[in-house]
Amino acid sequence: MQLKENRLLKNLAYLNGEWTAAREGSTFRVCNPYDGSLLAEVADLGEEETCRTIELARQAQVQWAGKSAGHRSRILRRWHDLILEHTDDLALILTSEQGKPLAEAVGEIRYGASFVEWYAEEAKRAYGDVIPAHGSDKRITILKQPVGVVAAITPWNFPVAMVTRKVAPALAVGCSVILKPADATPLSALALAVLAHEAGFPPGVFNVITTTWAKEVGKLFCTSPLVRKLSFTGSTAVGKELMRQCATTVKKLSLELGGNAPFIVFDDADLPAAVQGAIESKYRNGGQTCVCANRIYVQAGIYERFVAEFAAATQELKLGDGRLAETDLGPLINKAALEKVEQLVDDACAKGARALTGGHSSTLGGYFYAPTVLTDVNHTMDIHQAEIFGPVAPIFRFETEADAIRAANDTRAGLAAYFYGRDYARIWRVAEALEFGMVGINTGMISTAVAPFGGIKESGFGREGSFYGLDDYLEVKYLCWGGIEPTPAG
Numbered sequence: 426m427q428l429k430e431n432r433l434l435k436n437l438a439y440l441n442g443e444w445t446a447a448r449e450g451s452t453f454r455v456c457n458p459y460d461g462s463l464l465a466e467v468a469d470l471g472e473e474e475t476c477r478t479i480e481l482a483r484q485a486q487v488q489w490a491g492k493s494a495g496h497r498s499r500i501l502r503r504w505h506d507l508i509l510e511h512t513d514d515l516a517l518i519l520t521s522e523q524g525k526p527l528a529e530a531v532g533e534i535r536y537g538a539s540f541v542e543w544y545a546e547e548a549k550r551a552y553g554d555v556i557p558a559h560g561s562d563k564r565i566t567i568l569k570q571p572v573g574v575v576a577a578i579t580p581w582n583f584p585v586a587m588v589t590r591k592v593a594p595a596l597a598v599g600c601s602v603i604l605k606p607a608d609a610t611p612l613s614a615l616a617l618a619v620l621a622h623e624a625g626f627p628p629g630v631f632n633v634i635t636t637t638w639a640k641e642v643g644k645l646f647c648t649s650p651l652v653r654k655l656s657f658t659g660s661t662a663v664g665k666e667l668m669r670q671c672a673t674t675v676k677k678l679s680l681e682l683g684g685n686a687p688f689i690v691f692d693d694a695d696l697p698a699a700v701q702g703a704i705e706s707k708y709r710n711g712g713q714t715c716v717c718a719n720r721i722y723v724q725a726g727i728y729e730r731f732v733a734e735f736a737a738a739t740q741e742l743k744l745g746d747g748r749l750a751e752t753d754l755g756p757l758i759n760k761a762a763l764e765k766v767e768q769l770v771d772d773a774c775a776k777g778a779r780a781l782t783g784g785h786s787s788t789l790g791g792y793f794y795a796p797t798v799l800t801d802v803n804h805t806m807d808i809h810q811a812e813i814f815g816p817v818a819p820i821f822r823f824e825t826e827a828d829a830i831r832a833a834n835d836t837r838a839g840l841a842a843y844f845y846g847r848d849y850a851r852i853w854r855v856a857e858a859l860e861f862g863m864v865g866i867n868t869g870m871i872s873t874a875v876a877p878f879g880g881i882k883e884s885g886f887g888r889e890g891s892f893y894g895l896d897d898y899l900e901v902k903y904l905c906w907g908g909i910e911p912t913p914a915g
C-alpha cells in the first residue's frame with residue numbers, strides 16, 4: 426500500500442494512549458478482499474487486555490467529563506481537520522481492507538469526518554432544562570450527564586463512518602470509548618486512532634481493541650459494571666445476543682441491526698429518477714449496506730419500463746479492483762458473504778425467479794458476484810426475508826397502494842424504506858404507513874450526519890447523527906430543590 430504518510434498504517438492496538446501488542450504476541454492477518462493479499466498482521470488482544478482497558482477508560486472518563494464542553498469541542502474539531510487532511514491515505518487504507526471503490530471510500534471519509542464536525546459543535550449544546558415546579562417552595566432542574574465508559578462494536582462495511590458516528594457523540598459529551606472494530610477492517614480504525622492521538626485526546630479517552638475474540642470481548646463489555654453503555658452495529662443475531670448479555674448489568678444500549686429495505690415505485694413516478702435512485706440505493710458498497718434497497722416493488726403500469734431500464738443500467742456496472750478509477754463495484758467482503766448471496770439467488774431461481782442479468786458469481790473469481798436483477802420473485806423465496814448484503818435486486822410487481830404497503834411492511838426489520846411517486850396525498854399516506862425508522866421519498870440516498878439514523882422493530886433502537894444522537898450518550902438527572910422561601914413581601 427503506497428501511502429503518503431506511512432505512520433497511518435498501524436498493526437498494534439491503541440490502549441490508554443499507547444500502541445500495544447498482545448500479551449503473548451498473537452496476531453491475526455488482515456487481507457485485501459480483492460485478491461487476498463496480506464495487508465498487515467495485527468495484534469490479537471484478549472480478555473485480560475480488555476479488562477485492563479475498561480478500568481483505565483473509567484479513570485480517564487472522570488477526568489474527561491470534568492473538562493469544559495469547549496475544550497472537548499476543540500479537540501474533536503482538530504480530529505475532524507486531521508481526518509480531512511489525510512483523506513487520500515485513509516481512503517486507500519479503507520479500500521484496501523474493505524474492497525469498495527476508492528471514490529466511495531473518499532465519500533465515506535468525508536461522511537465519517539462530518540460526524541466529528543457535527544458533534545464538535547453539538548458538544549456545546551448538551552443543555553439541561555428548568556421545569557416549573559410542583560410547589561411554590563420547590564425548583565426543578567435537569568442535568569444531562571455523560572453515561573460513562575462506552576463500548577462500541579462496529580462492522581466491516583463502513584470501517585470509518587460507523588466508528589466516528591459512535592465515537593464522536595460519546596466523546597463530545599464526556600464519555601470515554603473502547604472501540605472493537607471488525608477483525609476484517611481494523612486498519613481504518615487504527616488510522617483514526619493515530620489522528621485522534623495527534624488531535625490531543627488524553628490517554629484512555631479513546632481506545633481501540635483489535636481482536637479475533639469478538640464473542641469473549643463482547644461478553645466482557647456487556648457484563649462489566651464499569652461499562653455503562655454499549656453501542657453496536659451489525660447483524661440482528663449478534664445484536665440480540667448482546668442485548669441478552671447486557672441484561673445482566675441493565676446496560677444502556679444502542680443497536681443498529683440488519684435491514685430489509687423496500688423500494689417502491691408507483692405508476693406516477695419520475696422513471697429516470699426512480700431508476701437512478703434504485704441503482705444508487707441497491708449497489709452502494711456492492712449492496713453491503715443495511716439501508717440498501719433489498720426488495721424493489723414496482724406498480725404494474727410502470728413495471729415493464731422500469732425493469733428494462735434498471736436491468737440495462739445494472740449491466741453497465743463494472744466490477745473490479747476498488748483502487749482503479751473505472752471500478753463501480755468491488756468484491757464482497759469474504760467467502761461466507763459470497764456463499765450467502767449464491768444461496769439466496771439459487772433458492773429464488775429454483776422457486777421460479779428469472780435472472781435478467783447476472784445470477785451467478787463473477788468470472789473475475791474471488792469474492793466477486795455479478796450484479797443481478799431477478800424478476801418473477803415472490804414471497805415464498807428466502808430472498809424476500811433475508812438481508813441480501815450483495816449486488817442482487819429482486820423486483821416484485823404490485824397493483825395497488827394498499828398491496829405495496831402491506832408487502833413492504835411484511836418483515837421483522839424496520840430500518841429504511843424508499844418510494845417514488847408524485848401524488849402529494851399518497852406521499853403523506855405512504856410515508857406515515859411504512860413501519861421503518863427512515864423513509865426516502867423520491868431519493869435513494871438518505872444518509873447524513875445531520876439526520877437521525879436508526880431503526881424500529883428488529884432493526885434495533887437508538888439514533889445516530891443529528892442532535893438526537895447526543896441523547897444516546899447522556900443520562901438525565903433530575904434535581905429537586907426544596908425549602909425555597911417566597912420573596913419577602915414589600
Ligand SMILES: NC(=O)C1=CN([C@@H]2O[C@H](COP(=O)(O)OP(=O)(O)OC[C@H]3O[C@@H](n4cnc5c(N)ncnc54)[C@H](OP(=O)(O)O)[C@@H]3O)[C@@H](O)[C@H]2O)C=CC1
Nearest residue numbers: 579580606607608639640643659660663682683715812814
Ligand atoms: N447493520 C449493519 O450495518 C450490518 C449488518 N450486517 C449483517 O450481518 C451479516 C453478517 O455480517 P457479520 O460481519 O458476520 O456481522 P456481525 O454481526 O457478526 O459483526 C459485526 C460486529 O460484531 C462483532 N461480533 C461478532 N460476533 C460477536 C459476538 N458474539 N459478540 C460481540 N461482537 C461480535 C464482529 O466482530 P468480528 O467481525 O471481528 O467477528 C463485528 O465487529 C451480513 O450479511 C449482514 O446481513 C453485517 C454488518 C453490518
Ligand SMILES: O=C(O)CCCC(=O)O
Nearest residue numbers: 582583658714715716872
Ligand atoms: O450498513 C450500515 O449500517 C451503515 C449504513 C451507512 C450509512 O450511514 O448509510
